[in-house]
Amino acid sequence: MLEYKKDYKAWLYMAIPLFLLSVFTFYPLIKTILISLFSQYNAIDDSFGQFFDFAAYQTIFGDKNFINAIGNTLILVFVSVPVSTVLALLIAVALNSIKPLQKIFQTIFFVPYVTNTLAIGMVFSVMFSHPLTQGIMAEGLINTLFQTSIDWVGVTATRNNWMFVVLIYSIWSGLPFKILVFIGGLQSISKQYYDAAKVDSTPKRRVLTHITIPLLSPLISYILITSFIGAFKAYESVLAVAGTTGRTLDRNRWTAVAYVYDKIGLSGMDSNYVSYYSRGAAAAVMLFIIILIFTAINLYVSKKRVHY
Amino acid sequence: MDNMMKYADYSENKALKAQKTAQIMSKFGTYTFLSIMAFIVIVPFYWMLNVSFQSSNEVLNSLNTSLFPKVFSPKNYINVFLYSTAQQGNINFPRYLLNTSIVAVFSTIGGTFFSILVAFALARLNFKGRELIFTILLATMMIPGEMMVISNYITVSRLGWVNDPGIGSYLAMIIPFLVSIFHIYLLRQTFKQIPNELYYAAKVDGCKDYKYLWSVMVPIAKSSIVTIIILKLMGAWNAYIWPDIVANEQFKLVTTWLRSSFTDQAETGSGRVLINYQMAATVIVTVPLLLLFIFFRKYIMSGISRSGVKG
Numbered sequence: 001m002l003e004y005k006k007d008y009k010a011w012l013y014m015a016i017p018l019f020l021l022s023v024f025t026f027y028p029l030i031k032t033i034l035i036s037l038f039s040q041y042n043a044i045d046d047s048f049g050q051f052f053d054f055a056a057y058q059t060i061f062g063d064k065n066f067i068n069a070i071g072n073t074l075i076l077v078f079v080s081v082p083v084s085t086v087l088a089l090l091i092a093v094a095l096n097s098i099k100p101l102q103k104i105f106q107t108i109f110f111v112p113y114v115t116n117t118l119a120i121g122m123v124f125s126v127m128f129s130h131p132l133t134q135g136i137m138a139e140g141l142i143n144t145l146f147q148t149s150i151d152w153v154g155v156t157a158t159r160n161n162w163m164f165v166v167l168i169y170s171i172w173s174g175l176p177f178k179i180l181v182f183i184g185g186l187q188s189i190s191k192q193y194y195d196a197a198k199v200d201s202t203p204k205r206r207v208l209t210h211i212t213i214p215l216l217s218p219l220i221s222y223i224l225i226t227s228f229i230g231a232f233k234a235y236e237s238v239l240a241v242a243g244t245t246g247r248t249l250d251r252n253r254w255t256a257v258a259y260v261y262d263k264i265g266l267s268g269m270d271s272n273y274v275s276y277y278s279r280g281a282a283a284a285v286m287l288f289i290i291i292l293i294f295t296a297i298n299l300y301v302s303k304k305r306v307h308y
Numbered sequence: 309m310d311n312m313m314k315y316a317d318y319s320e321n322k323a324l325k326a327q328k329t330a331q332i333m334s335k336f337g338t339y340t341f342l343s344i345m346a347f348i349v350i351v352p353f354y355w356m357l358n359v360s361f362q363s364s365n366e367v368l369n370s371l372n373t374s375l376f377p378k379v380f381s382p383k384n385y386i387n388v389f390l391y392s393t394a395q396q397g398n399i400n401f402p403r404y405l406l407n408t409s410i411v412a413v414f415s416t417i418g419g420t421f422f423s424i425l426v427a428f429a430l431a432r433l434n435f436k437g438r439e440l441i442f443t444i445l446l447a448t449m450m451i452p453g454e455m456m457v458i459s460n461y462i463t464v465s466r467l468g469w470v471n472d473p474g475i476g477s478y479l480a481m482i483i484p485f486l487v488s489i490f491h492i493y494l495l496r497q498t499f500k501q502i503p504n505e506l507y508y509a510a511k512v513d514g515c516k517d518y519k520y521l522w523s524v525m526v527p528i529a530k531s532s533i534v535t536i537i538i539l540k541l542m543g544a545w546n547a548y549i550w551p552d553i554v555a556n557e558q559f560k561l562v563t564t565w566l567r568s569s570f571t572d573q574a575e576t577g578s579g580r581v582l583i584n585y586q587m588a589a590t591v592i593v594t595v596p597l598l599l600l601f602i603f604f605r606k607y608i609m610s611g612i613s614r615s616g617v618k619g
Contacts, residue, residue: 009517010435017422017487018441024484025448028459035458043462091345094338101339107605108346111353114601114608116546118563119590123356126583129373137367137583141355144372172349180609204334233452236548245569245581247552257454264461264553277458284455291452 036281039274043267049275056278057286059270060259066283069254070290072238075163076255077231080170085223087171088178093212095179096186106183113176121240124169128152128241153242155250162242162253169241170234178223185219186212221302225295232291233257256287356594360384360587367584384588388570391585396568397557401592404565407478411551411561412544415482419540420533422487427495428521432507442496449489460484461553470554477559481551485543491536498532499525534607538600545597566593 035041039056040049060066095105112120129140132154143149151157152165193211202210213220235257243249249258263280270276359367361377361384392400429435430442464470469480502525510520526533548563555561570585601608 007435010429010433010438013425013429013433014441017426017492020422020483020487021445021448021489023463024460025456025487025489026444028456028463029448029451031459031462032455043465046462046466087345091342094342098335098338098342105342105346108349110609111598111601112349114542114597116563116566116593116597118546118548119566119593120352120356122566122586122590123352126359126587127352127355129583137581138370138373140373141351172352175349229450229452233454239549246564246567247549260454260457261549261553264458277462280458284458288452288455295450 032281032284035278036285037278039278040269041275041278041281043275043277055272055274056282059272059274060279060282060286063279065251065254066256066259068252069256069259069283070286072163072254073232073234073256076166076170076234076238077228079167080174081224081227081231083167084171084174085178085220085227088175088223089182089213089216089220091175092179092182092186093208095183106179109179110176112173113180115173117173117236118240120173121169121237124165124172125153125241128165130154130157132156155244157242159252166238166241170231170237173237174227174230178227181219181223182216185216189215217302217306221298221306224302225298228294228298229291232287232294235261256283256290260284260287353594356587356590359584360591362584364582364584367582368580381584384584385592388585388588388592391568391570393568393571396560396564399558399560401562401565401589403558404560404562407555407559408545408561410478411481411547412541414478415486415544416537416540418482418486419488419491420536423491423495423536424521424526424533426487426492427499428525430492431496431499432521432525433517445489445492449493456484457550464554471556473556473558477555480554481547481559481561485550488540491539494536495529495532498529502528531607534604538604538608541600542597545593562593566590 034048036056037052037054038048039053039059040051041047042049091109095102095109098105127141128143129137130143130149130151130153131137131139132151139149140152142152150161152161189212193215194207197207197211234255238253238255238258239247239249242253247261254262260280260283263276263283266276268276270279358375358377359373361380361382362373363377363379363381364384366374366378389401392398430438461470464480464484467476467479469476471477472480506524507520510524515524546563547561548567551561552564552567555564566586566589570582570589571580
């Protein structure tokens with residue numbers, strides 16, 4: 001009986017938070033899946049309608065905008081994550097090998113972490129500006145420096161151009177977290193390994209590939225998994241760099257998440273009688289499945305490759 | 309013999325010298341690499357300041373942006389402070405700041421309080437289903453928030469909070485994200501490290517669970533709690549898409565203000581964008597975070613790296 005009394009107390013501690021989590025995390029998770037399957041879901045009276053099918057999924061895979069959005073997302077993921085991870089690793093190793101100025105460099109490299117994604121994205125947009133970017137304005141830093149007149153992020157920018165800027169921004173803003181984690185890892189590697197390598201006069205490159213990277217591999221795998229997940233959810237960075245004012249973003253520049261957000265508030269149905277909400281929900285579920293698959297692959301590869 | 313010695317000495321010296329030059333070269337290379345990267349990291353901050361101090365005339369009427377403001381115009385910061393348009397409900401920066409502060413304060417206090425309660429129950433109390441709850445929480449932590457966003461929008465709009473010209477807008481921005489599973493996890497890990505003996509000793513002395521939590525565990529876990537508070541504050545300050553979707557015009561946050569167009573109305577009436585105002589706004593939004601970082605550097609960095617190493 002005493003045990004029961006205690007049980008009840010513990011649940012009391014968690015009652016309100018668990019209630020909030022149920023309403024705003026667990027319930028919506030299931031509901032989103034249901035909305036994606038009931039293709040005539042009506043948001044106004046919250047009724048699921050009578051069609052339980054894959055029509056919403058069929059529609060989004062026939063939707064040029066969705067395919068394009070997935071394409072954009074994949075480019076972002078597979079360029080920005082590897083590049084920023086390698087750069088962060090190099091910076092961390094370099095930082096770890098110096099003594100004077102180490103603290104100052106470390107602080108500088110960490111500063112982008114505590115800034116607003118939106119704000120600095122807008123700065124990048126201004127740096128890459130062109131007379132056509134926002135109304136009529138001066139050439140920005142990059143065009144001025146390189147004596148060019150390329151529309152990087154404006155309305156006439158090609159996909160390569162705006163994607164290039166978004167990628168640079170994603171790499172730039174992804175660095176600090178990774179550097180910080182890698183430095184933490186490097187400092188916990190025992191000095192013995194390096195002393196042994198020194199006695200054998202092992203070349204630096206071999207020390208990096210045969211000691212540092214294997215010993216850091218659990219952290220590298222952790223960083224890869226979290227940043228892949230983060231990159232799949234990219235939206236705000238693209239909006240800040242390549243969007244116009246407010247939340248307006250050209251359809252060709254959508255990411256998967258942008259596609260989902262675009263469907264919020266559209267309570268009607270499209271010409272195939274599939275509700276916009278169902279389409280958005282289907283896109284969210286697809287994104288989730290893609291993330292799940294990539295995380296599983298990541299975990300599988302790291303199980304084989306990571307040295308614990 | 310003597311000659312031989314000299315020769316050996318000389319060759320050794322040469323090898324040593326070569327080694328030393330190689331060492332210096334590699335140090336030089338390291339510093340060059342770090343300096344270049346640090347420069348790239350800093351450039352956007354410099355550019356933000358540079359453009360924010362340029363005059364409207366310069367921004368609108370020159371072909372190339374100059375590396376320094378030609379006419380130093382700190383007045384931009386005052387103008388941008390009072391800037392408002394009819395499309396955005398005629399509200400200006402102080403009002404946006406008030407909205408953000410209200411959201412930040414309530415979500416920080418509420419979120420931290422609830423995280424402490426759940427983390428305590430999961431770390432210290434024994435009850436049936438504890439492992440199950442923890443497993444469910446861990447599993448949901450991996451699921452992207454975008455999965456919930458559509459249903460949450462429907463929920464808050466059915467509660468009448470969406471675009472509500474009253475307190476509903478605040479509720480819509482605060483309540484859905486109040487409890488963070490990640491913060492619960494972070495705190496639980498810290499609470500777990502506090503030895504059980506302390507708990508039993510307190511029990512023997514007749515200390516109630518609730519009192520034990522607030523007078524023993526919370527002070528011990530102070531640094532984790534500060535980390536959570538800072539993460540919550542940063543989250544509220546940076547939140548954009550969700551608040552922009554659900555809040556009424558009068559209740560939008562500073563990030564929405566940041567994305568407003570800052571068009572040139574008074575000066576030429578052509579509706580061109582004043583990027584100097586835009587950048588001044590960006591500076592205003594960025595500086596509080598940098599201050600937070602300067603004062604709480606230790607907590608922020610340890611919080612981030614801990615969440616990293618534990619993963």
